[in-house]
Amino acid sequence: MSIKGKAYIMGAFEHPTRLAKDKSVAQLHAECALGALQDAGLTKDDVDGYFCAGDAPGMGPVGMSDYMNLKLRHLDSTEMGGCSYIAHVAHAAEAIAAGKCSVALITLAGRPRSEGHSGAVPRMRGADAPDTQWEFPTGVATVNAYAMCAARHMHEYGTTAEQLAWIKVAASHHAQHNPHAMLRDVVTVEQVVGSPLIATPLHRLDCCVVSDGGGALIVTSPEVAKQLKRPKVKVLGAGESFKGQMGGQVDLTYSAGRRSGPIAFAEAGVTPGDIKYASIYDSFTITVLMQIEDLGFCEKGQGGKFVADGNLISGVGKLPFNTDGGGLCNNHPANRGGITKVIEAVRQLRGEAHPAVQVKNCDVALAHGTGGLLGSRHAAATLIMERE
Amino acid sequence: MADTKERAIPAPLVNPETEPFWAAAKEGRFLLPFCVETGKAFWYPRGVSPFTLGKVEWRESRGTGTIYSVSVMKRAPQIYAIAYVTLDEGCTMMTNIVDCDWDGLAIGQRVQVTWKPDEEGNPYPQFKPA
Numbered sequence: 001m002s003i004k005g006k007a008y009i010m011g012a013f014e015h016p017t018r019l020a021k022d023k024s025v026a027q028l029h030a031e032c033a034l035g036a037l038q039d040a041g042l043t044k045d046d047v048d049g050y051f052c053a054g055d056a057p058g059m060g061p062v063g064m065s066d067y068m069n070l071k072l073r074h075l076d077s078t079e080m081g082g083c084s085y086i087a088h089v090a091h092a093a094e095a096i097a098a099g100k101c102s103v104a105l106i107t108l109a110g111r112p113r114s115e116g117h118s119g120a121v122p123r124m125r126g127a128d129a130p131d132t133q134w135e136f137p138t139g140v141a142t143v144n145a146y147a148m149c150a151a152r153h154m155h156e157y158g159t160t161a162e163q164l165a166w167i168k169v170a171a172s173h174h175a176q177h178n179p180h181a182m183l184r185d186v187v188t189v190e191q192v193v194g195s196p197l198i199a200t201p202l203h204r205l206d207c208c209v210v211s212d213g214g215g216a217l218i219v220t221s222p223e224v225a226k227q228l229k230r231p232k233v234k235v236l237g238a239g240e241s242f243k244g245q246m247g248g249q250v251d252l253t254y255s256a257g258r259r260s261g262p263i264a265f266a267e268a269g270v271t272p273g274d275i276k277y278a279s280i281y282d283s284f285t286i287t288v289l290m291q292i293e294d295l296g297f298c299e300k301g302q303g304g305k306f307v308a309d310g311n312l313i314s315g316v317g318k319l320p321f322n323t324d325g326g327g328l329c330n331n332h333p334a335n336r337g338g339i340t341k342v343i344e345a346v347r348q349l350r351g352e353a354h355p356a357v358q359v360k361n362c363d364v365a366l367a368h369g370t371g372g373l374l375g376s377r378h379a380a381a382t383l384i385m386e387r388e
Numbered sequence: 389m390a391d392t393k394e395r396a397i398p399a400p401l402v403n404p405e406t407e408p409f410w411a412a413a414k415e416g417r418f419l420l421p422f423c424v425e426t427g428k429a430f431w432y433p434r435g436v437s438p439f440t441l442g443k444v445e446w447r448e449s450r451g452t453g454t455i456y457s458v459s460v461m462k463r464a465p466q467i468y469a470i471a472y473v474t475l476d477e478g479c480t481m482m483t484n485i486v487d488c489d490w491d492g493l494a495i496g497q498r499v500q501v502t503w504k505p506d507e508e509g510n511p512y513p514q515f516k517p518a
Contacts, residue, residue, distance in 0.1 A: 134433070136400075
């Protein structure tokens with residue numbers, strides 16, 4: 001059974017806040033839920049399926065379901081880090097196709113900025129995780145794990161810091177048009193490579209922002225979608241995968257997108273050449289570069305050349321990406337970029353992106369993300385959507 | 389050259405599954421886990437083989453290898469280098485490079501194990517240029 005055409009994304013909402021010192025995480029989740037429901041033209045009592053991940057306070061989906069006083073017949077708390085919400089869209093489509101729910105709500109929220117998080121500080125990812133005793137003492141943070149991927153990519157393929165910088169430059173060109181973006185100044189390649197080194201070879205401007213906020217999505221059955229007034233975004237295909245250290249056969253040159261991407265393209269019945277707009281998880285510039293290769297937008301090792309010279313800038317290059325400014329400039333709520341990736345893809349397919357970055361004739365779009373660390377172990381999820 | 393002040397190493401949370409490794413470490417021996425069925429070394433250490441989920445045996449490593457990738461953390465109270473080192477036995481482990489020139493570290497560089505005290509004073513394996 002395929003999920004192709006079995007479900008529609010009918011509501012999408014990105015919380016405008018980037019600093020929420022006076023709000024709780026649960027409150028942000030609920031505000032996002034309301035925003036997405038209002039966008040779809042539904043109310044909370046229409047929701048019969050709820051999806052959330054590790055950022056939701058309380059036990060799995062139970063705490064937030066009670067906080068929002070939902071009446072549910074389907075619950076899913078699949079936890080795949082930052083890409084969870086991309087996978088949730090696919091899981092919601094599966095549940096809808098199986099008749100388990102007809103209006104699925106997906107929420108994400110967090111306030112790492114208010115709480116003083118930094119990707120440069122080693123973070124204990126569970127004292128009982130089997131890798132913790134071997135890796136936490138090394139001082140592995142987020143940025144230096146991705147930096148090791150960048151260093152290896154440069155070593156194997158000759159990728160340069162300037163090529164990586166083009167990814168940030170493209171994101172900044174888009175963010176200048178987003179009034180909610182944390183960083184709205186257009187930057188140059190020289191500014192990126194001239195910014196301080198955080199973890200070699202990554203500079204400060206190779207890193208995403210730390211922001212508070214959140215987002216929510218509403219996925220419905222075709223029957224419900226027909227009754228709503230918003231433009232219909234059809235789920236065409238999805239894929240998910242995982243990549244780790246393979247028992248010590250470490251290979252940092254590729255991500256789990258190498259597997260999730262082809263699964264999604266096969267189900268959707270499209271190829272990378274059909275994608276008019278791509279949301280690509282951008283925790284760091286190297287994250288984007290590796291995933292573009294792994295999804296088949298260019299050959300492995302050619303990502304540096306592909307992203308250079310504005311090729312990711314809407315209206316300029318061949319693959320407009322992250323037209324909201326992405327995690328690099330706009331928003332990275334809860335340190336998890338998955339939901340904003342889907343939201344901007346929905347805006348593009350509806351024709352509701354900012355006019356300065358709206359892709360013409362945007363009929364097919366992709367959202368892809370990873371969760372965890374590319375430098376150690378991570379999940380990946382790919383979603384392909386079509387405007388109907 | 390290396391900073392005189394070094395980063396404090398958090399003490400690993402040892403469990404029964406990996407106790408042989410840390411017991412040998414206290415004697416200055418670097419043990420590696422091997423999959424009994426395939427004969428292959430693996431990392432990180434665990435009580436089952438990641439290749440078969442079958443039995444594991446510990447053997448002493450030569451403690452030598454090559455840097456697979458490395459990153460020097462500049463934005464930290466004390467600069468430190470994180471790396472993946474491919475041991476001569478064939479598996480690659482996340483570790484630190486110490487007693488080195490931060491700017492001279494490179495992929496492909498030969499390194500050897502060195503034991504440094506963690507916050508509880510127990511020996512913790514890191515690598516230095518060979």
